[in-house]
Amino acid sequence: MSICPYCQKEMDAGFDTCPxxxxxxxxxYKCNRCEQEFAATGILRFCPLCDADLTDQLN
Incomplete structure (x- = not known):
């Protein structure tokens, strides 16, 4: 479980939208290969710019 930073209620850690x-x-994210910083509304496994693996950034 995780806590929504907006309403402070518990939610499943796999959700991208608070129920x-x-x-x-x-x-x-910050890619270790191309060093670009970017934001995404979902969990990314690969950098959209250079296709580097981002799984080390997942909690």
Whole structure:
């Protein structure tokens, strides 16, 4: 379980949208290969710019 940063209610860690308040989570990434920073509304496994593996950034 994780806590929604907007409504502070518990939600399943696999959800990209809070079932209580409807806010879509935004995830921040920095690619170790191309060193670009970007935000995504879902969990990414690969960098959209250079296709590098981002799984080491998942909690």
């Amino acid at each position: 209580h308040c409807g806010v879509t989570m935004t995830y921040l």
